[in-house]
Amino acid sequence: MGLYLASLLVSQGLAVRVFEQRPSRSPFSRAIGIHPPALEALDRIGVASRLVASGVQIRHGVAIGNGKPLAGMSFDGLSGRFPFVLSLPQEQTEEILERRLRELDPDALQRGSTVTGMHDDGRTVTLDVASASASSAQTSVLAVAADGVRSSMRDFLGVPSRLKTYPDTYLMGDFKDSTEFGSDAVLFLAPKGIVESFPLPGSLRRWVARMPGLPPQAGALMLADLVCERTGIRIDPETNSMLSTFGVRSRRAVRLIHGRTALIGDAAHEVSPIGGQGMNLGWLDAAALAPIIVAAIRGQPVATELRAYESSRLRASAKAMRQAEINMALGRPVPPLLLAARNRMLSSLAGIPTVNAWVARRFTMH
Numbered sequence: 001m002g003l004y005l006a007s008l009l010v011s012q013g014l015a016v017r018v019f020e021q022r023p024s025r026s027p028f029s030r031a032i033g034i035h036p037p038a039l040e041a042l043d044r045i046g047v048a049s050r051l052v053a054s055g056v057q058i059r060h061g062v063a064i065g066n067g068k069p070l071a072g073m074s075f076d077g078l079s080g081r082f083p084f085v086l087s088l089p090q091e092q093t094e095e096i097l098e099r100r101l102r103e104l105d106p107d108a109l110q111r112g113s114t115v116t117g118m119h120d121d122g123r124t125v126t127l128d129v130a131s132a133s134a135s136s137a138q139t140s141v142l143a144v145a146a147d148g149v150r151s152s153m154r155d156f157l158g159v160p161s162r163l164k165t166y167p168d169t170y171l172m173g174d175f176k177d178s179t180e181f182g183s184d185a186v187l188f189l190a191p192k193g194i195v196e197s198f199p200l201p202g203s204l205r206r207w208v209a210r211m212p213g214l215p216p217q218a219g220a221l222m223l224a225d226l227v228c229e230r231t232g233i234r235i236d237p238e239t240n241s242m243l244s245t246f247g248v249r250s251r252r253a254v255r256l257i258h259g260r261t262a263l264i265g266d267a268a269h270e271v272s273p274i275g276g277q278g279m280n281l282g283w284l285d286a287a288a289l290a291p292i293i294v295a296a297i298r299g300q301p302v303a304t305e306l307r308a309y310e311s312s313r314l315r316a317s318a319k320a321m322r323q324a325e326i327n328m329a330l331g332r333p334v335p336p337l338l339l340a341a342r343n344r345m346l347s348s349l350a351g352i353p354t355v356n357a358w359v360a361r362r363f364t365m366h
């Protein structure tokens with residue numbers, strides 16, 4: 001989120017520094033889905049076409065129950081320019097964003113620099129920044145905390161957050177794509193728990209299976225067996241290129257503006273990956289905050305705009321959390337007696353065009 005916000009601000013002529021503790025990018029793919037409103041926001045720094053050229057365009061999704069299609073969803077018509085959800089591993093997305101920021105200002109991103117403390121005197125914010133070679137105090141008119149779920153800046157500021165945990169756990173992995181699904185996303189609503197399947201660039205596919213708990217020793221074979229048991233599809237464990245297990249929680253800071261510091265991204269709100277919206281939400285925070293920062297730096301009054309930013313972004317994150325909760329509930333195991341009724345209900349709801357269009361809009365953050 002920091003890379004995107006910094007690019008927006010630098011392109012408006014502001015001097016920005018991004019302090020990033022990692023000396024190099026995280027190799028973990030994590031998020032893959034970029035929704036149309038986020039692509040429109042990312043285009044403001046001129047990277048949408050690079051992202052689209054690197055990713056897979058998901059234009060259609062299907063839910064399968066008991067071996068039969070229960071519901072289909074089309075993303076056509078949702079957005080004039082980007083009528084799809086773009087699938088691209090987060091590591092590649094971050095590489096494109098980092099390259100763009102370096103083009104705009106080669107010195108903006110300071111890698112290997114950890115923020116270890118901060119002080120707001122009412123007129124400026126000073127960050128204590130430690131790197132391998134030195135420690136320094138960096139003073140600025142404003143600061144933005146974009147330091148992720150374990151945000152130290154949120155802790156330095158003493159901003160409380162509301163944490164919620166869920167019983168859901170998942171096993172996720174990327175494999176060579178041997179299916180016939182092409183660029184479609186597929187949800188298998190199996191009685192023992194959902195299996196999700198998404199296309200990735202490079203003829204790969206991501207598989208995510210709900211698990212009864214976090215297995216102590218998860219492996220590619222375990223995921224391949226689960227997928228086969230619940231969907232009948234055989235994936236080759238030998239082609240596995242990424243494997244991860246994760247539990248789910250959500251967390252929302254009670255305030256996003258604290259003195260001269262604003263919170264964005266996961267520092268402001270952590271959303272279950274099963275909603276597929278966390279990363280997108282953060283970019284939309286940055287897009288909403290950037291013009292307010294520019295106006296503030298130019299000496300314009302922004303108190304009303306900051307209040308509006310806080311309430312609208314808190315509402316947006318609450319909505320994303322509800323969407324993730326619906327997705328997780330849909331993927332939980334279903335007792336055999338209820339299975340047929342659940343599938344019938346989904347099938348009839350999906351048959352109502354207005355309901356189908358509404359779900360597609362919500363899913364893609366419109």
Ligand SMILES: Cc1cc2nc3c(=O)[nH]c(=O)nc-3n(C[C@H](O)[C@H](O)[C@H](O)COP(=O)(O)OP(=O)(O)OC[C@H]3O[C@@H](n4cnc5c(N)ncnc54)[C@H](O)[C@@H]3O)c2cc1C
Nearest residue numbers: 001021031032033115147148265266273276277278279280
């Ligand atoms: C398994 C998984 C799958 C996901 N799938 C999706 C998806 O499909 N779609 C979606 O929209 N979202 C998804 N998400 C969520 C998405 O990954 C996050 O919402 C997104 O990475 C948040 O970005 P961020 O910049 O706020 O935080 P981060 O990506 O965590 O970045 C924060 C950065 O701050 C740095 N940092 C932290 N502390 C300091 C410090 N003190 N000093 C200096 N630097 C510091 C960190 O090194 C890090 O680089 C998924 C998440 C997971 C875990």
